[in-house]
Every structure is written in structure tokens, then in C-alpha cells.
Amino acid sequence: MQTKIGLEIHCQLTGAKSKLFCRCNCNYRGKVPNTNTCPICSGLPGTLPLLNKKAVEFAGMISLALGCRVPDEIAFYRKNYFYPDLPKNFQLTQYNAYSITSIGVDGRIEYSDGKSARIRRVQLEEDPGRLVYESGSMETSVYTLIDYSRAGVPLVEIVTEPDFSNPIDVRMFLDKISSIIEHLGVCDTKLEGSVRCDANVSVGVGNRVEIKNVSSFADVEKAIRYEITRQKTMTSRDIEVKSATRHWDDARKVTKESRTKEEEQDYRYFPEPDIPAVVLGSEFVSSAKQSMPELPDDRKERFVSKYGLSVHVAHVLIDNKQLADFFESTIKLYSSPKEIANWIVTDLMSFVDERQKDQEQLLFTGLKIGPEHIADLAKLVDQGVVNRATAKQILAQVVRTGEMPSHVAKKTQSGKIDDADALALAIEAVFVAEHTAVKDTKYNPNAANFLLGKVMQATKGRADPKTALEMIQKKLKEF
């Protein structure tokens, strides 16, 4: 049975500063409810929408980054429906049924080697207000509070074709989208609710089911996985999968049928008379391309070609803009890109909480680490002050205390044994204990490395491997 998954991703243009149709701040978070409003975004009688040009530019950049065609002219439509979070009881959005009016159409984006998804459209619209359920959930609340502080925040909706067949691909795609909008600087994806995703899932010849209310990308993956299993189970028992909207229940990790709609809602779309069509033209596209920051794919390419990183390491860094930025800040302090990239990707990441990776939160929350620490650490290793094993131990301490690695190295006197006599003594002891291996060196040159390992073990890694190996080889020749 073929599984088809399509996505609708809503992304707030937090970088646009003001709301889509008025001068209110688009940062509503943490404010007293209903204070971040004005006559326009609260839909008072007589007010008219004023289009935020910055938001149009940002939406244009997103469209171009997703390989979409940007039309010469865009327009806004009213989507009419009654809901308490809509101050005007219609939403200003874009609509392509009569002619193309949305900012981007027909895109395609590659999200992993050889895998790509088509983008049906990118459209600019206003976020509704926020409903706050008194008891926390819609089902059990006696009353609902409405906060219009969010109403009118510019939102870009990215709609894909149903090009995905499994949840892992969806996850990779979403990470890619997230990385792109982060790199464009249009959306702070770390803010709660700034990126939201609905998924349409169908299995075989079954009907399409829409899953809403999923708050994180990790949960999108889980919700789709659950939904596929549910639909397959139903089909195997000959139960028809009906076209429906389901909500993701985060607590129970299942999708639940929302109150059923008796009929298809008629949104009575028509063009917004108060906003004349916006003529973009080729100039808009060329200037948007010019002002576009480096995109993830280009950055990855640069990391590989300029810094000599492996494709895998570059990919891990780029997938999370915070990591990539961290890397670039670090190499500015100490230019040893390959070494630093490895420290970040393998060692530093092992301290990051898995859950934080999922939730797109600030990556290094709780870790007292900055680029200066990693730069210092890489320098200690490069200069041979400490060896790699010791450096790892130092890092473990640094992330907890925030001390500089060089300071830690000095304090714990974990510096290498540079006393030749002490090292000679240790080697002597190993030669005695491993006399068979010593004999083997005559036929097997790798045995020297075995001896080195034993020496390192005996010195608890404090010996400088290079010096030790030289001394071992010298000693072997004496035989």
C-alpha cells in the first residue's frame, strides 16, 4: 500500500518586525494579553489593511529559496469563516483558484541525497489570534479566552505536493526547511509556535486525513507514524478511512478525531478590495536574490571546499544554523577548521540533550560553552600541550564550569609528561612486561604501535604519543 504524505508548514516572519497589515510589533510573546493590538489588527470598524512590504520581501526570499516561481503580480484574498480568533471573521491570505496570486508557486527542494519534494505554493497570510482554554484543553474547558496580540503576525504557508512516503523523509525535509528559513533570517525557529506543521496522510486508496495541532517537528514524525499505522490497521480490517481532520494528542501520543465537519466549509474567497494588486516584476526577484543571505546548500559547499570538511561533518553543522554559526565563530578565534569541526560535531554534541535537538531549542542551553572554549581546546591539542584523550576529559569539565580549557589543563596538571626520564622509565617497564611483543617488532612493524598503546595506558594518557613513539623506535633499534 502506497503511503502519501503532504505538508502545510506555517512559519511566522518574526524578522519582519511589524505585523502584516498594521504597525504593531510582531513579537507578541510574553506580553500582557490583548495589549499588542491596534484598531487595524483588532478589526475595528472602518480600519483598512496596510501591507508590510518587508513581509512581502521575506516571503519572496523564501519562495526563491524553495525554487518557486515568483509571479509578476500578487494579490490578497479574503477567506471568510467565523471563528473567535479572527478579529474580522475573515483571514487575509492568497488564493490561486482563479489566477495565480500567491508569492511563490511550483518549487522543488532537495532534502537529502537524491530525494526531493515539490512545493505547490508559498503564500503570505495573517496569523489569527490565540485561543487560551481555561482548563488547558478544548474538550474540558467551560470558557475560552482570546488573545489578539498574535492576530496579524505575518505568516508564510508552504504547501508541498504529497511527495513523501515515510515519516523519516518528512523529518529530514522539515529540518531542511527550518535550516533555510533560519539562514534567511526571516524566522526565529526557536520561538515557541513560530513554525507549525500540518500533515495530510493517506494510505493506498483511502481518503486523506489531515493532522493538525502538532507543535514540534519530532512530533510530526511521531504523529505521521501513528496515523499510517492506524490507517493500515483499518484498511486491513476492511474499515473505510474517512476524510477527516484529526488532532495530535501530545500527552497520549495519538491522533484524535476532531469534531466532525458535517459539510465541506465554503470559504467564499474573493479579492481584498482594500489592497490593490502588488506589482513585483523582475526587479523584485533580482533584488530579493541580491539581498538573500547565504543558503544552507551554498554554505555546506563552502564548508567543504574552503575548510576541507567532510560532506558529512558539513551537513551536520549546516542542518542546525546554530551549530554552523558556532563553528564559524570558533574558527575566527583560532583557524583550525577540521579540528574544530570535529570537536563540535563529535565531542561537543555528545553533551547536548537529545530532547533539545528535537525541540529546536537553543542548542547549548545548560552548557557553559562558547566558541572561545572550543578554540582554546583545539589550540591546546594542536600545540601538543595536551593529547586528545585528555582534551576530552577537559571538555567534560568545561561544559559544566565554563572555565577556559587551558586553565583547566594547568590546574589539574594534566599536561603531558615532558620529563624524558620519567617517560623512559615507563617505556622500560612496558618493554619488560611485553617482551614477546618487543620480539615481534622484527617481523611486524605494527607492534610498535601496540607498545605505544601500552605506554599511553601506563601513563594514563599523559605521555606525548609522538615523543613516546620516537623513544620506542629508538629503543627497538638498540635490540
Next chain:
Amino acid sequence: MALNTLDTRQVVAGIKNREFSAEEYVSQILERIEKVEPKVNAFVTVNKEAIERSRTIDKRIRDGEEVGPLAGVAVSIKDNICTKGIKTTCASRMLECYIPPYDATVVRWLQEAGAIVIGKANLDEFAMGSTTEFSRNGTTRNPWNINRVPGGSSGGSAASVAALECAVSLGSDTGGSVRCPASFCSVVGMKPTYGLVSRYGLVSYANSLEQVGPIGKTVSDVVSMLNVIAGGDENDHTTASGKPAYTLGESKGQRVGLVKEFIEGADPVVAKVIHKAVDTLAGQGCKCEITSLASVQYSLASYYTIATAEASSNLARYDNIRYGFDMSPEGYEWNSYFAKARSNFGDEVKRRIIIGSYVLSSGYYGKYYLKAQQARALLKCELTALFKKYDVLVGPTMPILPFKVGEKIDDPLKMYLVDIDTVVANLTGMPAISVPAGFAEGLPVGLQIMANEFQEQTMLDLAYSFEQAAKVQRSPEL
């Protein structure tokens, strides 16, 4: 001479030259309102702050400070135009308690020019109607005959000017709502070119059709108002940039087309007055001839389709959640609360919301809304071509005389038909003005003059020439 009878120029000159104070003038206006309101019912709200405002103007004049071009002039504002701190009800239960926190751009500019908002004028609920009978505040009466309708929907505006309760008024014109009552009340009313005047703060009925328009006793009054309210507004994307200045001058030898369809559809007694008006224009040296505007036949259908479609969406916001009237939400869930609250719209408004929702519904959009837009484009095309041949087009503003209160209220189709001559200007965005042309059976008849987009000066010149020649009586005995 009573101060309330003065026109705008006389009021401003009198106050600036300190022949009388703004306070004396406003007091006389308020006395007049008190005296005639029981008969006319032109106001929804009288502004309690008006006297205070007049004192401020007087003080500024005493202190030698600059006062604006409308210093002290009493203006009534249609009650669908927002006034900060003064109730703006749209003559609807739905906005019974609504006090806007901001001024409409036109109101702000009028006040900056020194005008004094004397009160909020009655209208058909949400400007939907042609008689001012569909008002929560009761019908406004025609000052010429209080058993007759004053026209609408800006009936309160026109009646307040005709009844000398203010010097000038602001109305709104979506399908003739300024010109119709101006014609019925024998005053001058104008609909500017779409985009000439800001709509910010005008409570939307049909956004793509409407404009705020001035009403005055004379063309001069209208020009004084227009010079203040016209111009680009950063709060309205549909306004044209720039700040025009219009003058009062006579026209010479304009090419005038009398629209056959307009005159043929009119009541013969009305047509007779209009023919006489055209003779007057010819006597003034205008080159007059009869012309045809064939696509006028689609105008009413097109107008009511587009207007109701836009209205159905514009009026969706009145759900009583954020503002409105007193109604407890206890015991309702959202949808039933919406339904209960929205049942408080008047019948005519409900009728238009239902029609509008229908024409926009999926499957009918192409059949009605798109068709209506095509007819609109056709009309504009034909009209633009006509304006290559004529400087202005004329005809009766209203095809009939002011009728009796209650006469058409139960027959919506008959009621819609009276808008036949006025909707053309709204559909095409072109400017039009109604100037008193004379009387038939003792009731006023208005001459409508239309011009090409942004050719207000041409239109006003002809209106002024006609006014000077025709000398039609303006204010009735009350």
C-alpha cells in the same frame, strides 16, 4: 440674519473677522437643532463637546493664532464615519454602544482645518438603503415635506444641511448615498473619484465602490470641504497620492451629453425639470446633445452583486465579541452566540448579507461575482469612450420625486430601482455631483453631473455655472 443660515465662507469670514464668535454661531446651530429635530430627526448623536470646541477656536483667534480654512464651521458627520470618543453606531443595534478609539482621516483633517463636529447624522443601517428608513433611530424626514423620505442612505446628512442644522456635512456614497438625499433635499452632494478621498475610518459597506463625499447648501460649500478632505492618505492604500486644490469658477462652452437612458427612465415630471436644466446650460454656452450609455442596463445587477458580496464579508466582524451591544455570552457556545448576536441586524442588512454570501459561494462565484465585475469593466470602457466626446454627462440624479415614508419599504426590488442613475459613478469610480435643478409638484429635483476620473474641476465648474444661472431655492420653511 440667523447665523445658522450662513454658508461656509460666510461663517469662516464672520468668525475670523470677529463679526460674531464661533461660540455664538455654534449656540445658534444647537438652538436650531433643538427646534427642528423633533420634525426632521437628522441626528443620531449631538456632540456635547461642540461648544467647548468653538471656545477653543475663539481663543485662538483672540490670541492671533492661525486657524484653518473651516474655522468654526459646524459640520455633521454621517454616523458610519468614525469619530474618536463619539458614538459611531451605523444606525445599527450591532454598534449601539460602540465608541471608536480613533478619528477617520477625513474627520481628523476637518478638525485640523477648524471645523466643529456638531453631531452624527442618521443613515440607513450600515448605509444600506435609499431612504434612511432602515435606521434603528427612526426615519429621517424630508425637510421640504416631512411626510416624504429625505433619500438615503446619507439622509441625515442632507436633511441636516437643508434644515440649516449645520453648514455642511460628510456623507458616504456607495451607490448614490450622497447624491440621492442631496437631490431629494435640494442641496449639493458629491461623490469624488474613487481614491481621491481617504476611506480610513469609514465603516465599510462595499469597499471597492464607496467614497466619503461632502454635502453643502452650495457648490462653494462642497468645494471648501473637498479641498480639506481630498488627498492621499498613508492609512488607505487605495488613495491617489497628492493634495489637489479646487477652485470656484464658471465653465465656458463645455461639451455636455444628456444620457438618453437616464432621462427616458425618469418620471416625466422629473424629466421635464432636467430638460429645462439642460436648456439653462445651453443658454450658458454649453454644447448640449443627447447621447447613449447602452451598458447602463447591466449596472444595477452588477452593483447589487458586488456591493452585497463585499458587504457580506465586511459585516462578518460584527459578532459582538469585541464590541457591540450588551448581550451576555452565558449559556452559548460560539456558533450559537454568533447567530444570536447577528440576528440583531435589521432586515435590509440581513437581506444583503444573504445575497452577498450566495453570490460568493463556491460554484456561483463565476456566475455572479465575476460576471458582475465583467459588466463593471464594460461600463467603464464605454464611459471612458464617451468622455472623449463630452466633458460631462448629465441626467436626473433620481428618476423619481421624493416619495412618501413607508411607500417602498416592503418592496426591496422597487427600492433598488431608484439607484439606477447613481450606481454608474460608483461602478466606474468616476466623480458625480447632484445640484438642485428645480421643483416638480413642490418637491426637489436634482441634476446629476458626471465627469471622467479625477476631472472634479471640470465637473465643479459646470455645477457652479448652473447653480449661478438656475438659482434654485435651498432651504425650506420649517
